[in-house]
Amino acid sequence: MKRHLISAADLSRDDAVLILDTAEELARLADRPIKKLPTLRGRTVVNLFFEDSTRTRISFEAAAKRLSADVINFSAKGSSVSKGESLKDTALTLEAMGADAVVIRHHASGAPHRLATSGWINGAVVNAGDGTHEHPTQALLDAFTVRRHLSPAASGVGQDLAGRRITIVGDVLHSRVARSNVHLLSTLGAEVTLVAPPTLVPFGVESWPCEVSYDLDAVVGKTDAVMMLRVQRERMNAAFFPTEREYARRYGLDGDRMARMPEHAIVMHPGPMNRGMEITAEVADSDRCTAVEQVANGVSIRMAVLYLLLGGNESAVAAARTEESK
Amino acid sequence: MTMSDTHKTLLRGAKVLGGEPRDVLIEGERIAAVGTGLDPDGATVIDAAGQILLPGLVDLHTHLREPGREDSETVLTGTRAAAIGGFTAVHAMANTFPVADTAGVVEQVWRLGKESGYCDVQPVGAVTVGLEGKKLAELGAMHDSAAGVRVFSDDGKCVDDAVIMRRALEYVKAFDGVIAQHAQEPRLTEGAQMNEGVVSAELGLGGWPAVAEESIIARDVLLAAHVGSRVHICHLSTAGSVEIVRWAKSKGWHVTAEVTPHHLLLTDELVRSYDPVYKVNPPLRTEADVMALREALADGTIDCVATDHAPHPHEDKDCEWGAAAMGMVGLETALSVVQHTMVDTGLLDWTGVADRMSVRPSAIGRLTGHGRPIAAGEPANLTLLDSAYRGVVNPAGFASRSRNTPYEGRELPGRVTYTFLRGRATVVDGKLA
Numbered sequence: 120m121k122r123h124l125i126s127a128a129d130l131s132r133d134d135a136v137l138i139l140d141t142a143e144e145l146a147r148l149a150d151r152p153i154k155k156l157p158t159l160r161g162r163t164v165v166n167l168f169f170e171d172s173t174r175t176r177i178s179f180e181a182a183a184k185r186l187s188a189d190v191i192n193f194s195a196k197g198s199s200v201s202k203g204e205s206l207k208d209t210a211l212t213l214e215a216m217g218a219d220a221v222v223i224r225h226h227a228s229g230a231p232h233r234l235a236t237s238g239w240i241n242g243a244v245v246n247a248g249d250g251t252h253e254h255p256t257q258a259l260l261d262a263f264t265v266r267r268h269l270s271p272a273a274s275g276v277g278q279d280l281a282g283r284r285i286t287i288v289g290d291v292l293h294s295r296v297a298r299s300n301v302h303l304l305s306t307l308g309a310e311v312t313l314v315a316p317p318t319l320v321p322f323g324v325e326s327w328p329c330e331v332s333y334d335l336d337a338v339v340g341k342t343d344a345v346m347m348l349r350v351q352r353e354r355m356n357a358a359f360f361p362t363e364r365e366y367a368r369r370y371g372l373d374g375d376r377m378a379r380m381p382e383h384a385i386v387m388h389p390g391p392m393n394r395g396m397e398i399t400a401e402v403a404d405s406d407r408c409t410a411v412e413q414v415a416n417g418v419s420i421r422m423a424v425l426y427l428l429l430g431g432n433e434s435a436v437a438a439a440r441t442e443e444s445k
Numbered sequence: 446m447t448m449s450d451t452h453k454t455l456l457r458g459a460k461v462l463g464g465e466p467r468d469v470l471i472e473g474e475r476i477a478a479v480g481t482g483l484d485p486d487g488a489t490v491i492d493a494a495g496q497i498l499l500p501g502l503v504d505l506h507t508h509l510r511e512p513g514r515e516d517s518e519t520v521l522t523g524t525r526a527a528a529i530g531g532f533t534a535v536h537a538m539a540n541t542f543p544v545a546d547t548a549g550v551v552e553q554v555w556r557l558g559k560e561s562g563y564c565d566v567q568p569v570g571a572v573t574v575g576l577e578g579k580k581l582a583e584l585g586a587m588h589d590s591a592a593g594v595r596v597f598s599d600d601g602k603c604v605d606d607a608v609i610m611r612r613a614l615e616y617v618k619a620f621d622g623v624i625a626q627h628a629q630e631p632r633l634t635e636g637a638q639m640n641e642g643v644v645s646a647e648l649g650l651g652g653w654p655a656v657a658e659e660s661i662i663a664r665d666v667l668l669a670a671h672v673g674s675r676v677h678i679c680h681l682s683t684a685g686s687v688e689i690v691r692w693a694k695s696k697g698w699h700v701t702a703e704v705t706p707h708h709l710l711l712t713d714e715l716v717r718s719y720d721p722v723y724k725v726n727p728p729l730r731t732e733a734d735v736m737a738l739r740e741a742l743a744d745g746t747i748d749c750v751a752t753d754h755a756p757h758p759h760e761d762k763d764c765e766w767g768a769a770a771m772g773m774v775g776l777e778t779a780l781s782v783v784q785h786t787m788v789d790t791g792l793l794d795w796t797g798v799a800d801r802m803s804v805r806p807s808a809i810g811r812l813t814g815h816g817r818p819i820a821a822g823e824p825a826n827l828t829l830l831d832s833a834y835r836g837v838v839n840p841a842g843f844a845s846r847s848r849n850t851p852y853e854g855r856e857l858p859g860r861v862t863y864t865f866l867r868g869r870a871t872v873v874d875g876k877l878a
Contacts, residue, residue, distance in 0.1 A: 206765050227767030228638075228649040229719030236718075237763075250767065252649030298649060321646035322654070 123235040123244040124424055127255040127303040132279055135307055139263050140276050142416070142423035148185065149419070158430050159188035165218040167209070168247070169195040169225045174390060175247050175257075178414070179222045182421035186430075191216070206230060210239035218242045220429055228252035243428040251293045257389055258299035260420040262307055264413050265344050268385050281308030286338050288314045288370060289348030289397055290359075292321050296389050297348060301329050312338055316370065318359040335370055339380050346387040347372055347397045363396060373399040377407065385409050452868065453477075453488035459498035459829060461819050463795025469498060471825040474867040478821050493829055496862060497795050500803040501533025501564075501826030502780065503815045505625070505703055506600070506679060506751035508772070509535070509566070511557060512550070513542025518756035518846045520557035520566060523776070526754070526845035528563040528871035530776040531828035531861040534807070534815045535564055535754075539571040540601040546571035546582035548590035555592035563871045564864075567810060570594040572613045572624060576602045581613060588620045595811045598625035600679055601726075603661060605631050610665060614674040621811060623675040623701075626665050628686070629727065633657035638766065640713040640728040648716060650766065653728045655683040662686050666693035666700050677809055678702040680753050682727040684737035691746045701809050703751035704738050706775055706782035711735075711851055721762045721769030722851050725755070742801060743792040749806040752779045756847030774845050781857040784832060789858060814867070825868040834860040844877060 121129055130138070148154050164183040166176050176192065183190045193213070206225075213221060220243040223231045228250030235244040248254040266275035269283055285304050291297040291313050304311050305328035312330040313320065324331055332338050339345065350366065360366045372386060380386075386402055388410040394400045402408060451473060458466040461479065468483035469476060504527065510518035518526075520537070527535050537554050539545035545554060551568040558566020570587035574580045576599045587594040597617060604610045604626060613624050634657045639645050641652025662678055666689060669676035678690060681702045693700040707725060712732050715723045723729060741747040755772025762769050775782075783802065787793040793801070807816025817823040837856050840848035864872040871878050 205760065205763075206768070207763055225765065227765040230765040230767070232719045233765050250649050251651075295649060298647070322641050322652055323643035323646035326643045327646070 122428070124255055124428065125231050125235055125244065125246045126253050127258045127299040127306070130255070130303065130306060132306050132308070135259070135262065135303060136277065136279055138259055138420065138423050138427060139266060141427060142259075142263055142419040143274050143276050145422045145426065146416070146419040149415070155185050155187060157187045158426060159183065159186040162188045162219040162429055163191065163217055164188045164220045164222060164425060165191045165193055165213050167193045167213065167221050167223045169223075169230070170248070172224050172248065174414070175224060178417045179247060179421050181418050183425055185418070186422055186425060188425065191218070206234065207237070207239055210234055214240040214242070220245060220425060222247045224248045226250055245424060245428065248295055250295065252295055253299045254295040255299045255303070256417070256421055256424055257296050258303040259424070260413055260417040261300055261346065261387060261389070262303055263416045263420055264387060264409050265385070267416075268409070269343055269383070279307040280304060283309040283344070284312070284342045285309050285344045285346065286312045286314055286342040287346045287348065288335060288372070290319045290350050290354060291315045291348070292319045293351065293354065294348050300346065301327055305329060312342070314338055314370065316360050316366070335376065339376050342380060342384055344385045344387055345372060345380065349389065349391065350393060350397050367396055371397050371399065372402050374401045377402050377405065387413060390414065453486070454865070454868070454870070455483060455485045455488040455490045456493040456498065456829065457490055459493035459496055461498045462799055463497050466494065469819065469827070471827070471865060471868050474825060476819065476821055476823050476825050479819060491863065495833065497830040497832050498819060499531070499795065499799045499828045499830060500816055500819060501828050501864065501866065502531045502802045503806040503810070503812065504532050504535040504752050504754070504776065505596070505677070505749060505806045505810060507535040507537055507754045507776065508540070508756065509537045509554070510541065510756055512553065517758050520554060521561045521563075522844065522846040523754070523756070524558065524561040524563035524566060525877055526774070526776040526843065528864045528866070528877065529844045529861065530778070531780050531830065531864050532776060533564050533826040533828070533864065533866050534567060534812055535776075536567045536569050536596055536810055538600045539569050539598060540576060544571050544575050545569065546574050546576070548583065548586040551587050551592040551594050552590050564866055565815070567596070567812060568592045568594055569600070569625070570597045572597045572599045572604050573609060578602060578604055578606055578609060581609065581616065584613070584616055584622065585620065588622060595620070595622050596625055596677070596809070597622055598627065598679065600625065600627045603627050603629040603631060605661070607664060607668070611668050611672060614669055614676060615672045618674050623677050623809060625677040625679050626661065627679050628658045628661035628665070630657040630661050637728070639716050639724070640730050642713060642731060644713045644716055648719070650716070655685050655730070658683055658727060659685040659689060662689050666690070666698060669700060670696065670698040675699040675701070680705050680708065680727055680751065681738070681747060682708045682730050682734065684734045687737050687741040687746055691741070694746065701748040702746070703749045704742055704747045705753045706750060706779045707773055707851060708738055709735060709742070709750075709786040710782050715851070719766050721764065721766050722773070722849055722853070724766060724769050724771050725773050726771040739786055739790070739792055742787060743797070748809065749801050750779065750783055751806065752776050756845055757849050758847065762849050772849070774843070774847050774850050777843055777845065778838060778850060778852050778857065780830060780861060781859045782852070784859040785857055788832070825865050827863075827865040828861055829863040831860045831862050832858065834858065836860060
């Protein structure tokens with residue numbers, strides 16, 4: 120593992136499988152009455168959030184706390200950042216407080232990269248979503264979810280996603296989730312297809328390790344997992360597509376389309392969902408939709424990431440056993 | 446600084462425009478003689494053996510930041526940087542605070558240039574009031590002022606309204622002015638952070654598509670042709686723009702264009718570092734664009750090199766990409782970059798460099814005392830270059846107040862050893878006089 124987790128593209132296949140396997144081990148904790156490991160006792164994890172994101176923040180917070188780390192939540196709203204403090208000065212402040220890891224969510228693409236390479240801080244940097252660039256822990260939890268469903272034996276431990284067909288549908292242009300997933304899923308051997316109206320496909324996508332289609336109906340029958348992306352409200356008035364209804368008709372997932380998916384195929388959504396827009400209530404509430412499970416898996420994945428970045432490379436469960444025997 | 450009209454300097458053995466060694470005698474403000482074995486006769490003798498003698502460089506596109514942003518540059522520090530870079534005249538862009546859209550502001554900048562004494566400062570006037578693109582500024586008043594403005598530009602912003610652009614082009618015909626257009630279609634570049642292409646898609650940074658530049662250039666060359674006026678294209682950056690300018694010139698229309706040193710060398714691959722020192726407008730493009738720009742500068746489709754020297758304070762670059770200011774300093778490295786990209790590659794000889802960095806920019810700006818031949822009787826605006834020098838760029842040593850260079854740590858060839866402004870050395874042995 121590298122010292123930071125900035126981009127899913129930085130992960131090798133073995134790195135990624137190690138994180139998924141570690142998450143699988145740590146997930147077992149959730150079934151115990153006491154969900155806590157002492158692994159990161161005395162270490163400080165700062166959640167540095169320049170963008171509102173209650174879901175991702177509490178997921179990281181739960182992950183760090185289950186590993187017994189001290190957690191500091193730093194939200195840009197109501198802080199010195201809103202008074203004009205620079206990222207640099209914020210970083211220097213956190214460094215002075217002894218942050219061992221900084222989990223950063225920022226509206227500017229590249230802000231985590233900058234934080235990790237600028238020399239402002241010494242701790243590990245975890246990208247919790249930067250602008251329209253990447254959201255690597257989301258991709259990891261998505262891969263984890265796919266593996267659990269499609270490789271049921273031993274929850275797929277040790278395995279990658281070779282040969283799996285995964286379809287990502289929606290606003291790829293503005294999606295950090297899509298970027299991270301394309302990198303990670305292809306690294307893990309999956310065949311990724313992006314489906315979107317041409318206006319929401321990035322210029323230069325030909326160089327990405329994936330296929331592109333403008334036709335959802337042509338793809339749903341040949342997929343093992345369909346990942347629906349949230350369509351941001353602000354895109355709706357910027358001529359990316361004519362109307363919400365037309366978008367929903369052409370690129371939304373409804374019961375009819377879901378019925379044409381292979382029986383084993385799952386429906387994923389990073390949340391929060393726009394019911395009636397990219398996904399109908401019928402699909403969102405069906406037992407093929409893994410949205411809620413993805414949230415739970417997110418905690419396991421973030422535990423694994425923090426553990427591997429801060430704790431070392433030994434087996435997480437072995438470490439847990441050692442702690443238990445004390 | 447005071448002028449010494451009677452002072453004499455003899456440059457011994459300089460390669461005039463890269464040619465055979467010649468002695469050049471400067472007397473007062475003028476070149477007194479060019480020949481071999483000239484008698485020093487009390488002159489200060491400078492051993493220029495092996496060095497290249499060029500006419501003093503002229504920059505059509507400089508941001509001196511004064512008035513308003515003296516924390517990043519002043520007319521004094523900017524002209525010092527210009528002298529170090531071998532420039533004897535710079536055109537000071539209008540996007541100051543207040544904007545140079547009145548006779549009062551252009552005269553202030555002009556006067557500050559006179560007082561600095563390091564190089565001539567020719568103010569550029571804004572095309573529209575406040576650079577807002579809505580109402581023509583008093584172009585005639587700026588022309589008639591002591592500053593004698595002939596180049597008008599809303600640089601930093603595009604004159605995107607076709608009617609305003611047409612009127613501006615027409616209006617300046619009355620005094621042989623030229624509109625220097627910052628070609629950027631605003632709607633196509635909302636939220637733009639870097640060149641739109643493979644790299645922007647990966648990095649998730651808002652794209653600045655080539656078509657946003659090319660569509661404005663296409664419109665403006667047609668407008669200039671229609672009204673019979675002169676248009677100059679600032680910092681042309683794409684292969685497609687080159688094609689349009691080449692076509693317009695083939696029609697005989699009065700279209701000129703400039704390219705910056707950084708667009709001759711750097712590409713958008715550098716943005717992968719997310720280091721805002723590479724953030725500039727127009728953005729760094731692709732390798733194919735760089736090669737097309739070099740070729741166009743070599744064949745004369747692009748008339749000149751202009752620095753777009755854009756100083757910014759440290760804090761405006763020591764931050765995340767999205768929050769950073771656009772622009773790079775360029776005066777002190779321009780000639781080195783041109784040597785590296787154009788001369789050392791065999792695309793341009795030193796006569797060509799003199800043409801693209803002095804003669805043609807002077808002609809576009811209608812400067813009479815610059816861009817002249819190196820011959821007896823001509824104004825002694827001269828630059829002496831040690832082209833054999835190799836050095837690593839160290840911004841700590843810059844004369845500019847700002848340090849935002851993309852070349853830090855990069856080895857570049859060539860070093861200006863002497864710059865003469867009307868006979869007086871502004872740079873001596875590579876240092877400010």
